[in-house]
Amino acid sequence: MRLKSVGMGYFLAIPDIISILNLVFGFLAILMVMDNHLTYASVCVLIAVVFDSVDGWVSRKLNRNDQLGFGKNIDSLADIVSFGVAPSVILYYIGLGISDWAAYLVAIVAIFTLICGILRLTRYNIISDRINYPGFVGFPIPATAIILVSYYLSGLFNIIVATILMLFAGYLMISTIRYPKVDNYYLIGFSALMIILLILPIDIFIGAVNLPALILFVLSLIYMFMTFLEFFIDTEEALTVENVNRNIVQAREITTNKFGLSLTSAQEAFKSMKDTINQVSSGEIVGENKEYSEEKNKIDEEDKLENISTGEVENE
Template identity: 70%
Template sequence: MRLKSVGMGYFLAVSDAISILNIAFGFLAILMVIDNNLIYASLCILLAVVFDSVDGWVSRKLNRVDPLGFGMNIDSLADIVSFGAAPMAILYSIGSSISSWAGYLIAIVCMITLVCGLLRLTRYNVIADKINYRGFVGLPIPATAIILVTYYLSGLFNIAVAAVLMLLASFLMISTIRYPKVDNYYLIGLGALMILLLILPIQVFIGPINLPALVLFVLALVYMFMTFLEFFIDDDMTFDRDKASDKVSNVREITESKVSSSVTNVKDVFKNMKDTINQISNEDLDVGLKEDAEEEKEKEEKEVKEAEIVEEVE
């Protein structure tokens, strides 16, 4: 690859600009945590979720051709900041404000979650083009961030429950459990409306409970646990393009063998029929010739007898 062909103009597309907005709001969330403004930090992460959802849609609509995977890599790098580092900064800030021991324990939870998120994103980049499955393998890291920040904004936050949820999410991110993409427009519209209500200066509370945040939190939890039972399913059921190709090849080989065998059997049948017909024809011909020879012999004998009779009369 020539040096002039590695300029940013050669790689960047419109969808990458949206991914940059994703990481920008993730970085702003970290700055908000430093200023101890956790509500704004949580809202910045939700905005990053919006941009993360839009970049893939824009890329598909524009039919982007990205053979080098630049868009996939910039999206993953943005995700690890916005949905890995930023939410864990929020969680650590809350834990460290309780006590130093709580801060140490929460720091371990944050580190585990961040590492698992990194592993999940890296695995996705490696297997994205190698499996025949349209959804996600392992819990998507944006779902982990949504669970944490909406739980914090809901008004029901408990640091111990949050730590348990993040440890469970860490396991689910690196698992082989399949999660479908959310294509239901009603759910997408409901989620967008809830985020809009959280961002706008509109107070939608029932007592101390922030209703839009609670709705998003419940939806994220349902998505988190909806396919958890797949953990108990045999791994052989996982979609694998290579396995599917092998199965198709086996079916093709068996089919060709069956067809070849059938054709051979049909040929043998026709050959046997032809031999039988020829044999019958030859036998008929031999019988006919034999009958003709016998008639000729009888005719000759008759003529000889007639000649003898004539001679005796003379």
């Protein structure tokens, strides 16, 4: 590669500018935390999520040919700041407001989540062009950020629950559990509407609960706990209704067959026990026992006569 071909104009495109805006709002979220404006910091993270969602769509619409992977790398670097560093700083600052020991514990969780996010993004850059799977391997890091900030904005925030969720999300990010891309336009539009309602100065509360934030939090949790569907997946195909239904049917058939075998064994055991009872009631077994007793008595009489003849009984 010639020196003059490494200028930014050679690499930079419109989707990359959108990724940079993602980075900008992630950095603004950190600044808001430093000024003790956690609500504004959470909103900045949500705005970063919007830009992160748009850059890929714009890239596809422009038919960008990013053979060198510049756009993929700048997107990942922006995600580290907006969805790794910023949420970790928010979580730590909340723990700092409780007590020193809580801040230490929360700091460990925040560092763990950040490291897992960096590892996940690095792995994605390596394997994205090498695997034939249209979804995500591991929990997406933007979804981790959405869970934390929507939970904080919901008005139901609890630091213990938040740390547990972040620990679980960190593990899922570095796992090999597959997550599908959300292609339902109605769901995407509804989630985008909730984010817009949180970004705009519109208060939609039921008591102390922020309704859009709570809805977004619940939707994110549902997506997060879709990992349990992994038990029904044994191929590298995407999560489709046909695949899931087919695997569920197979699981039901296996369960039915095992239950049928168990039921047959129980029926055979019951039949055997019933035959035994019938034999006893009909005297067959009693007759056999009687014949055995008579034969034993006969043997005892013969032994006694033999002892008498040899004089053993007299000596006694």
